[in-house]
Amino acid sequence: MEQLARDAIKGDDEAFLDLMQACKIDLYKTALAFLRNDGDALEAVQEVTFRAYRGIRSLKEPSFAKTWLIRIMINYCNDVLDKKKRVVLDEAFIHKEGRLERHEGFEIRDAMDGLDARSREILAMKYFQDLKISEIAVALNHPEGTIKTWLNRALRSLRDKLDEKGGRHRA
Structure with missing residues (x-):
């Protein structure tokens, strides 16, 4: 995986795709753990793939490529959750009973x-x-x-x- 990361940093698109393939299960599991929705998790993997492709040259240590990708995923998931939390809080003031049922x-x-x-x-x-x-x-x-x-x-x-x-x- 480290060699794939080195090659991807140098601009090898095939190596980048292989690196993403090697990490996609872990990225998906991370997204699912945070977002708890299959569709949202798949969308997160796509978004993180795009972000990683855009920023692969900023990866300083190829041996930490997987950790770097998971970090991008966690940041993305936290952003999504923060947006959802704002919406849920707004809805909670309108639908208090539904919110209580959700927490049972x-x-x-x-x-x-x-x-x-x-x-x-x-x-x-x-x-x-x-x-x-x-x-x-x-x-x-x-x-x-x-x-x-x-x-x-x-x-x-x-x-x-x-x-x-x-x-x-x-x-």
């Missing part, structure tokens, strides 16, 4: 929707993509210690949201 089947992914963007992306990278702390650190351009702290906070927030919705109270 609260699950982990629903709880993740309630987290801030950084927490969502770190949890997705760690648990949906199985990236190592070191790989997340490179993708987010922060020290490993910072990533560990953010991951710990994200997990605590997620646990609190799940406890909140499950009706459990801490003593």
